[in-house]
Amino acid sequence: MEKTVRVLEDHKNLIQSAAGSIASMGLDHAGKKIGGILVTPAVWALNHSATGAQPDKTDVGIYATGFLSAGASVAVGLLKAHVDDDMNKKLTEVQKKENSKWSPYIKNCYHFSSSAPAISAQIIASNGGTAWKHPNGLWVYITDARGRMVKDFKPNVYVVIYQPKEPLIRKNGKFVWGITK
Known part of the structure; x- marks a missing residue:
């Protein structure tokens, strides 16, 4: 169980991005276009209320790009999520090497x-x-x-x-x- 939790933590952004994209496309194909458009901001709001995390400028740009080309936005969003997960894993490594109070x-x-x-x-x-x-x-x-x-x-x-x-x-x-x- 501990290993599963670690994998989920290490790949949180990628999982959220993929799940959000699937949910958005599903709502869009079901005729709920506005619901599909609101999936990403809803995920951002939940993340902010749970962890205080906020989307960065690149996330907002990728989201806006989705209005022009959904496919490109999904592909770039998934790649950025992978990079974010890698940086978060490295940041955790840095933090573990320093005094816990800092x-x-x-x-x-x-x-x-x-x-x-x-x-x-x-x-x-x-x-x-x-x-x-x-x-x-x-x-x-x-x-x-x-x-x-x-x-x-x-x-x-x-x-x-x-x-x-x-x-x-x-x-x-x-x-x-x-x-x-």
């Missing part, structure tokens, strides 16, 4: 901005935060319980760390940051 505040740089994760890490460092690349390839950053950047965090496991240089010096409104290897 684990809930370690986040994926992918969700910080629409830039590539390595660029997001640089933006985080210039805004006064700490970001690092884990050996599993995931770029992450840390905040405090209030969501503010943590400037002086030293992860247990990393490939490279981006964070503000001490003493803190501002240049053009941003912090000067450095790289630790």
